[in-house]
Amino acid sequence: MRTFLYFLLYMVIAVAVIFLAAVLGAHGAWYFAWLVGTAMIVLISAAGGALLDTQEEHAAQQAPAERDRS
Amino acid sequence: MMVNGTVVALSRIQFAATALYHFLFVPLTLGLSFLLAAMETVYVTTGKPIYKDMARFWGKLLMINFALGVATGLTMEFQFGTNWSFYSGFVGDIFGAPLAIEGLMAFFMESTFIGLMVFGWERLSKGQHLAVTWLVAFGSNLSALWILVANSFMQNPRGAAFDPLTMRMQLTSFPQLIFNPDAQSKFVHTSVAGYVTAAIFVAGVSAYYMLHKRHVELAKRSFRMAALFGVLATIAVITLGDALGFVDARVQPTKLAAMEGLWKSEAAPMPFNLIAFPSQAQRRNVADVRVPYLLSLLVTHSLTGTVPGADALERQAVRRIKDGIPAVQALHVLARNPTDAAALAEFDAHRKDLGYGFLLERYAPDLNDATAAQLERAARDIIPPVAAVFWSFRVMVALGLLMLAYFVITVLYTLRNRIQRKTWLLKTAVWMIPVPFIANEAGWLVAELGRQPWTVFDVLPTWMSASTHSVAYMAFSLIGFVVLYSVFIAVEMYLMVRAIRLGPAEHGDAGGPGPQVRPSLSPRPLPAAPYGRRLEG
Numbered sequence: 001m002r003t004f005l006y007f008l009l010y011m012v013i014a015v016a017v018i019f020l021a022a023v024l025g026a027h028g029a030w031y032f033a034w035l036v037g038t039a040m041i042v043l044i045s046a047a048g049g050a051l052l053d054t055q056e057e058h059a060a061q062q063a064p065a066e067r068d069r070s
Numbered sequence: 071m072m073v074n075g076t077v078v079a080l081s082r083i084q085f086a087a088t089a090l091y092h093f094l095f096v097p098l099t100l101g102l103s104f105l106l107a108a109m110e111t112v113y114v115t116t117g118k119p120i121y122k123d124m125a126r127f128w129g130k131l132l133m134i135n136f137a138l139g140v141a142t143g144l145t146m147e148f149q150f151g152t153n154w155s156f157y158s159g160f161v162g163d164i165f166g167a168p169l170a171i172e173g174l175m176a177f178f179m180e181s182t183f184i185g186l187m188v189f190g191w192e193r194l195s196k197g198q199h200l201a202v203t204w205l206v207a208f209g210s211n212l213s214a215l216w217i218l219v220a221n222s223f224m225q226n227p228r229g230a231a232f233d234p235l236t237m238r239m240q241l242t243s244f245p246q247l248i249f250n251p252d253a254q255s256k257f258v259h260t261s262v263a264g265y266v267t268a269a270i271f272v273a274g275v276s277a278y279y280m281l282h283k284r285h286v287e288l289a290k291r292s293f294r295m296a297a298l299f300g301v302l303a304t305i306a307v308i309t310l311g312d313a314l315g316f317v318d319a320r321v322q323p324t325k326l327a328a329m330e331g332l333w334k335s336e337a338a339p340m341p342f343n344l345i346a347f348p349s350q351a352q353r354r355n356v357a358d359v360r361v362p363y364l365l366s367l368l369v370t371h372s373l374t375g376t377v378p379g380a381d382a383l384e385r386q387a388v389r390r391i392k393d394g395i396p397a398v399q400a401l402h403v404l405a406r407n408p409t410d411a412a413a414l415a416e417f418d419a420h421r422k423d424l425g426y427g428f429l430l431e432r433y434a435p436d437l438n439d440a441t442a443a444q445l446e447r448a449a450r451d452i453i454p455p456v457a458a459v460f461w462s463f464r465v466m467v468a469l470g471l472l473m474l475a476y477f478v479i480t481v482l483y484t485l486r487n488r489i490q491r492k493t494w495l496l497k498t499a500v501w502m503i504p505v506p507f508i509a510n511e512a513g514w515l516v517a518e519l520g521r522q523p524w525t526v527f528d529v530l531p532t533w534m535s536a537s538t539h540s541v542a543y544m545a546f547s548l549i550g551f552v553v554l555y556s557v558f559i560a561v562e563m564y565l566m567v568r569a570i571r572l573g574p575a576e577h578g579d580a581g582g583p584g585p586q587v588r589p590s591l592s593p594r595p596l597p598a599a600p601y602g603r604r605l606e607g
């Protein structure tokens with residue numbers, strides 16, 4: 001039941017997004033660009049943050065290696 | 071009834087002053103809310119507590135800023151009624167709807183969710199809290215959307231028509247009002263300008279921490295996210311600035327002429343005035359430095375396109391004023407007798423130039439006796455104060471390009487994870503904090519000074535729009551506002567600086583835990599090199 005409700009919720013969201021995209025795409029191209037662009041900017045910035053953690057972990061692993069080598 | 075010129079000037083100064091104060095707060099809220107959404111998204115997806123600390127710390131600064139933003143915005147809504155009552159009566163049917171939606175969004179949706187966001191960390195699940203943070207971001211930007219739709223109506227009145235029987239403008243199409251190209255590009259330009267502002271702010275404060283070796287892990291991550299956020303937002307703000315200029319070229323040619331210091335019409339391809347010293351009295355630029363071809367390219371996106379100079383626009387205004395005279399005269403007849411069919415027909419024939427007739431009424435209260443000199447004077451009024459608009463525009467664009475260069479450099483260093491060693495860049499980042507705020511204020515000066523002499527472009531002149539207060543009342547309230555808002559700014563600065571000095575330590579993170587070791591249950595990549603060497607013997 002819970003899964004079904006989630007399924008319904010996501011379907012409603014998907015239909016709403018498609019509707020919004022269709023209306024905004026036709027009448028408000030810049031509004032549409034704002035929605036898509038904002039999501040993109042936020043996600044790229046978030047990915048940049050997560051990438052920093054990976055870089056630091058990588059560097060932390062490299063550091064003992066460097067020490068061992070010297 | 072003629073409103074005293076000094077009262078109109080004081081009403082304008084009061085609105086400009088309060089709007090400029092208010093807009094010191096707004097952009098930071100618009101952008102910081104989405105940056106918070108980015109930080110919390112990382113927290114929820116990776117589970118690393120440092121991102122929670124980041125979201126909480128920057129959220130606290132957002133809260134301070136939001137509270138003062140609302141306080142300064144509140145009084146502006148009332149000013150429409152108190153100082154611009156004729157304007158409010160004239161366009162209230164259209165202007166009122168978006169303004170009310172904006173108020174509802176800001177005070178109910180945005181404020182409620184911001185409260186939940188700041189105080190709900192312990193009460194909401196991770197997912198719920200993230201949803202709330204995203205709703206704060208959308209709520210604040212969508213409330214800005216409505217006020218910008220209202221402002222765009224003033225720049226390019228679409229979706230409404232003047233009704234001579236009710237003597238005011240009435241809404242004819244709500245979709246036309248909200249999908250107005252001016253509203254679209256203005257909203258995105260302004261919202262994204264907010265993103266740029268927040269990115270510079272977060273990067274600057276983070277740089278301050280890194281310079282002082284405090285909260286370094288938190289600062290490094292905040293800086294990285296802000297730099298990526300900022301570089302994309304700056305590209306977007308410039309793109310949308312270009313789109314706005316393109317819209318202006320078609321719907322507000324007088325504003326464009328002022329922005330470009332364009333007194334005389336020229337053949338294509340038109341040169342661009344990089345630097346100029348415009349003289350309103352002499353109707354020319356006293357000196358200028360020009361770049362060939364560039365203006366045609368910038369504002370028409372072609373080498374063969376042209377835009378009219380002030381001279382051609384003034385000539386056109388003379389024709390429109392002459393055409394507007396019968397419209398105003400018919401309106402006076404209709405005011406006395408709304409059923410006069412001849413007056414109604416006369417009005418309909420000339421209605422599109424009604425606003426231009428009003429321009430002349432300022433100098434010739436009895437339009438039957440208007441002289442050629444009065445007509446010329448009214449026509450000259452259609453050119454906004456060129457030097458102020460020209461230079462405000464140059465300041466905004468120059469700062470936009472400066473911020474682009476800055477973000478490109480910071481992204482390069484932060485992606486290599488070397489930013490904390492580049493002391494000069496960190497110092498620059500701190501000094502960059504005021505830059506977007508100045509660009510924002512300059513942007514509004516372009517938009518609003520460039521709209522003069524109209525409150526509603528081509529329809530309602532500013533000289534008619536104000537309330538009939540006394541000079542003393544206006545001067546007194548202006549001083550009151552300036553003092554009060556200066557106190558607000560001082561309070562904001564004090565609270566912000568105090569919160570920044572205190573830092574995120576309050577939330578249990580005194581400097582950041584350093585890179586988190588992955589939980590032992592999750593797959594851990596083996597450090598291959600040492601093993602390899604051991605095996606090699």
Ligand code: HEM
Nearest residue numbers: 256259263308311312314315467470506509510513514517
């Ligand atoms: C660099 C290229 C840029 C261009 C070509 C540009 C263009 C414009 C134009 C034409 C306007 C007047 C809009 C109107 O007619 O009502 C405007 C307004 C404005 N600009 Fe810019 N702009 C640029 C950069 C920026 C930057 C970097 C910021 C701030 C970070 C900014 C913030 C604003 C604001 C707040 C307004 C007033 C609100 C509005 O009308 O959108 N602009 N800009």
